[in-house]
Amino acid sequence: MESLSKRAQEMGLPMTIEMAKKARELSATGKNVISLSLGEPDFDTPDFIKEAAAQAMVENYTHYMPVPGFLDVRESIAAKFKRDNGIDYTADQIVISTGAKQSLLNIFLALVNPGEEVIIPAPYWVSYMDQAKYCGAEVKVLSTTMEGGFKITADQLEKAITPKSKVLIFSSPNNPCGAIYSKEDLAAIAAVVAKHPNLYIISDEIYELLNYGEVKHVSIASFPEVYNQTITVNGLSKGFAMTGWRVGYIGAPSWIAKACTKFQSNFTSGTNSIAQRACKTAVEADTSSVNYMIEKFASRREKMVGWIKEVPGFELETPPGAFYVFPRITSLLGKKFNGQVLKNSLDVSMYLLEEGLVSTVPGDAFGLPGYIRFSYAAAEAELEEAVKRVKVAVSNLED
Numbered sequence: 097m098e099s100l101s102k103r104a105q106e107m108g109l110p111m112t113i114e115m116a117k118k119a120r121e122l123s124a125t126g127k128n129v130i131s132l133s134l135g136e137p138d139f140d141t142p143d144f145i146k147e148a149a150a151q152a153m154v155e156n157y158t159h160y161m162p163v164p165g166f167l168d169v170r171e172s173i174a175a176k177f178k179r180d181n182g183i184d185y186t187a188d189q190i191v192i193s194t195g196a197k198q199s200l201l202n203i204f205l206a207l208v209n210p211g212e213e214v215i216i217p218a219p220y221w222v223s224y225m226d227q228a229k230y231c232g233a234e235v236k237v238l239s240t241t242m243e244g245g246f247k248i249t250a251d252q253l254e255k256a257i258t259p260k261s262k263v264l265i266f267s268s269p270n271n272p273c274g275a276i277y278s279k280e281d282l283a284a285i286a287a288v289v290a291k292h293p294n295l296y297i298i299s300d301e302i303y304e305l306l307n308y309g310e311v312k313h314v315s316i317a318s319f320p321e322v323y324n325q326t327i328t329v330n331g332l333s334k335g336f337a338m339t340g341w342r343v344g345y346i347g348a349p350s351w352i353a354k355a356c357t358k359f360q361s362n363f364t365s366g367t368n369s370i371a372q373r374a375c376k377t378a379v380e381a382d383t384s385s386v387n388y389m390i391e392k393f394a395s396r397r398e399k400m401v402g403w404i405k406e407v408p409g410f411e412l413e414t415p416p417g418a419f420y421v422f423p424r425i426t427s428l429l430g431k432k433f434n435g436q437v438l439k440n441s442l443d444v445s446m447y448l449l450e451e452g453l454v455s456t457v458p459g460d461a462f463g464l465p466g467y468i469r470f471s472y473a474a475a476e477a478e479l480e481e482a483v484k485r486v487k488v489a490v491s492n493l494e495d
């Protein structure tokens with residue numbers, strides 16, 4: 097008899113991964129699907145980082161290592177936080193994990209008791225919800241709009257906070273919509289959080305380097321009033337095209353870092369030793385070493401925004417960061433294809449996959465229905481062809 101735990105039954109599969117799986121299944125039937133549903137750079141890891149990993153193997157970095165990470169790598173990460181983000185962390189405040197995903201789970205496990213509230217502005221990255229719920233959190237979603245730049249206001253946050261509120265989590269630059277909180281936005285949020293000493297901020301900055309210059313990236317932990325209440329999450333996956341290496345890290349008050357280390361010591365031990373040595377090289381490098389990727393993303397963004405804006409019924413503002421566009425598609429809802437009504441963004445996404453052979457992710461996955469996410473981490477010709485197909489599919493819809 098199958099007897100899965102309640103925990104296992106309640107854990108969902110991220111819709112991003114589900115959509116990618118559906119796209120693969122369709123491809124396996126011989127269809128030429130363009131997959132724009134996954135969030136990973138289409139570049140290979142830069143050679144200078146791969147060389148550092150190869151050298152690490154030659155030097156026999158092949159043994160168990162300290163659970164929070166090699167001391168010298170944590171020192172390099174602390175130096176990166178100082179150099180790029182103006183935050184003072186010492187090595188004992190840094191924990192290196194197997195991807196930012198594990199960093200985030202460690203933090204939720206360390207901070208959230210069942211019944212406490214986690215505040216998540218929408219649109220949010222898919223795993224925040226499942227990880228928070230896994231820890232027994234009551235999740236409070238704060239909606240945003242395209243007109244408001246997909247950002248919560250300080251006032252909205254203030255009104256949402258209750259004595260049970262424990263964590264506010266957000267990503268800036270944001271996945272899925274590319275929004276970036278400005279210094280002024282963050283100052284206003286910091287002022288609210290500082291009034292609630294039992295509330296902690298998880299600031300997910302994994303898209304830090306994917307910034308096209310309109311809004312400067314600022315770390316909320318650099319505001320002294322919330323330094324002791326903030327955990328800064330970052331990693332190598334997006335900015336250095338290192339998704340497969342699985343390296344994420346945090347800077348946090350040392351009591352939180354210690355608790356994260358405790359979980360990690362029982363669950364996975366220290367992060368892969370070779371990937372950690374590569375991490376040292378990556379975080380020590382001048383960020384201009386990845387400019388060639390950023391420039392490419394910037395040029396695709398311009399094109400993608402232009403093309404998407406021409407699709408009838410799609411509304412879009414230029415996203416300042418990350419590598420996604422997140423158009424509103426509400427005016428397509430209620431339209432029909434072969435008598436089937438498109439009721440929500442999931443239906444629109446499925447329609448574009450089945451009829452247009454383009455895979456996207458519906459806004460429902462990110463807590464903001466009415467939108468769909470296209471990743472533009474793909475070759476320009478592929479993006480152009482994808483939007484052409486979307487246009488045709490949309491023009492085939494009936495009122």
Ligand SMILES: Cc1ncc(COP(=O)(O)O)c(C=O)c1O
Pocket residue numbers: 135194195196197198221267270271300302331332333339342343344
């Ligand atoms: C906002 C956000 N945070 C964290 C992650 C996880 O990154 P990692 O690959 O380091 O686990 C992702 C990956 O998609 C993401 O989009």
